[in-house]
Amino acid sequence: MANVARSASEKYVDLGHDIFEGPMQWPGSLPYKRVDARKGFSDSGYWYSTLVIIVSAKVEEDPNAELTTDDLMEWLGEHGPLPDGVILLLRTGWGTRFGNRTAYYGTDGNDTSKLAFPGFSPGAAQLLVGYEAATGRRVFGVGLDTPSLDYGPSTLFTSHVEFSSANIFGLENVANLKKLPTTGFHLTVMPMKIKGGSGAPARIIATLPEVRSASIPTQRDSSATSLITKASLHYYMGVILLLLQGCI
Numbered sequence: 001m002a003n004v005a006r007s008a009s010e011k012y013v014d015l016g017h018d019i020f021e022g023p024m025q026w027p028g029s030l031p032y033k034r035v036d037a038r039k040g041f042s043d044s045g046y047w048y049s050t051l052v053i054i055v056s057a058k059v060e061e062d063p064n065a066e067l068t069t070d071d072l073m074e075w076l077g078e079h080g081p082l083p084d085g086v087i088l089l090l091r092t093g094w095g096t097r098f099g100n101r102t103a104y105y106g107t108d109g110n111d112t113s114k115l116a117f118p119g120f121s122p123g124a125a126q127l128l129v130g131y132e133a134a135t136g137r138r139v140f141g142v143g144l145d146t147p148s149l150d151y152g153p154s155t156l157f158t159s160h161v162e163f164s165s166a167n168i169f170g171l172e173n174v175a176n177l178k179k180l181p182t183t184g185f186h187l188t189v190m191p192m193k194i195k196g197g198s199g200a201p202a203r204i205i206a207t208l209p210e211v212r213s214a215s216i217p218t219q220r221d222s223s224a225t226s227l228i229t230k231a232s233l234h235y236y237m238g239v240i241l242l243l244l245q246g247c248i
Contacts, residue, residue, distance in 0.1 A: 015187075015204040017098055017175045048087045048140055050187040050206070051079070052180050056093030059118050063106065064151050065092070066121035072128070079183065084137040087187050088128065091177040092118040095145030098175065106152055119144065119151035125162035141189070143171025143204075171204060180206055 053075050058065040067090050082088070094117055097103040106116025120142065132138040142149065142163060149170045150159045163170055171189065191202040 009210040011208040011210055013176055013179045013206040013208065015174050015176050015206055016202075017173060048085060048187045048189070049083050050087045050089060050180075050185055051082065052089045052091050052177060052182050054091045054182070055118065056091060059092045059094065063116045063118065064153055065118045066151050067119075067124045068121050069123045069127050072124055081135060082131060082137055082139065085140050086137075087141040087143060087171075087189075088139060089171075089174065089177060089180070089187075090118075090120065090142070090144035091180075092145055093178075094118055095173075095175055095177060098173070105147060113153075115147075115152035117146045117148070117152040119146060119154070120149050120159040120163075121151075122158040122162060125149075125159040129162050129166040129168065139168055141169040141171065143174045145174050145177050146172065148172055171202065174204060181208065185209070 053067065053071065055065060055067055055071060058071075076082070094104070102108040104117070107114035125142075128139045128142065148154070148157075148160075149163065149172065150157045160170065169189075185206050185208045188205045188207065189202055190204070191200040194200045
């Protein structure tokens with residue numbers, strides 16, 4: 001990713017909840033906003049182009065709603081292809097429940113069979129994992145405003161497995177997503193350096209340039225020389241879906 005010029009006109013949004021001694025921890029764990037580890041970050045550090053997909057309307061009807069492949073295809077059809085090295089954030093609206101354990105986890109006890117909250121569907125995870133093979137553009141990370149990448153009732157954590165197997169890191173318990181635009185901003189991710197850890201607490205800061213510098217890459221700037229049309233994008237996504245279904 002190209003070097004980015006910083007500007008005094010930039011706006012910063014803190015995407016973290018306060019860490020406190022209280023009831024918000026995952027059953028049997030400690031309370032923090034977590035980044036699930038990947039083997040390495042970009043050469044430019046922890047600075048990523050970032051996009052937001054909103055599914056809060058679905059969640060109002062079903063607390064265990066998932067981002068599906070259809071949701072992704074609809075978003076891509078409207079906004080165009082993902083840029084290379086992107087972080088994709090899922091805004092479910094669930095973050096407003098943080099602070100109320102029962103509302104946030106769906107239970108006030110340690111019975112994980114009663115957990116209820118939204119997440120990424122395994123199909124959506126597979127599509128994002130396969131995006132690089134189809135388009136040449138890699139998804140570096142994903143995140144959302146719930147306790148887990150997988151939805152509450154999951155017992156196999158398939159989306160976690162899909163992302164981690166492709167070295168795509170995950171951000172959980174992300175705050176203030178409603179303050180972000182859909183596109184046009186960057187994310188700084190700063191996890192604690194825990195040697196050998198599978199995850200860590202993290203500081204996450206969104207940078208929203210009010211006046212974009214010419215050196216700040218956009219989704220459709222000259223670095224994207226192989227710009228994919230919507231028609232070809234749907235073709236590539238169709239190939240991924242056929243591969244997932246074992247038809248190819």
